[in-house]
Amino acid sequence: MSWRTGMFLVVIAIVLFAFLAPLNSALKQAQQIAALNQEIETTKAEVDNLEEKNENLKDPDYIKRKARADQYYVEKGKNAVIVTNQDAVDEDSESDRPVRKQAWYLELLESIQEVGNTVEKN
Structure with missing residues (x-):
């Protein structure tokens, strides 16, 4: 390699390093701007929604609509009907429900007694 080629490569390297830092900075700033x-677009959408x-x-x-829907307000002279279980099953499908052999509280009591009577094995 000649002396001129070496100097040319050194100058190219210095120029590349000189432009590398500002280029990196410019890329970071472009990302921040984006x-x-x-x-800003998100905030504008929020402002439009609030307006x-x-x-x-x-x-x-x-x-009036919001008061009726959210707070269940009723105008004077009108009756309010609130449906709490809109997904109620028909009488025909109630036969699909399991039938208990005894009341739930008796089953709970038996369960608690069984747990109390178990002995831990080591």
């Missing part, structure tokens, strides 16, 4: 832009909720809260009909 993350911040994503955060829509705020507009809804100014509407008396919306407030």
Whole structure:
């Protein structure tokens, strides 16, 4: 290898190292900018959602609907009916339920007595 080739390679290496640090910094900043832009979009969506909720809260009909649905409020002169078990089974399908031979509390008592009577083996 000649002296000129060696010097040329050294100069190329110095130039590469000189540009490597700023390039790395630029890539990190580009990633940060992309993350911040994503955060801005998310925040804008949240703001839009909150503004829509705020507009809804100014509407008396919306407030009445929410009061009926969430708080079970009833207007004067109307009767309230609250269905607590909407997935109730029909009478025909009740035959599929297992039948107990005795009351549940008696089964529980027997179970507790059996546990109390067991002896630990070492």
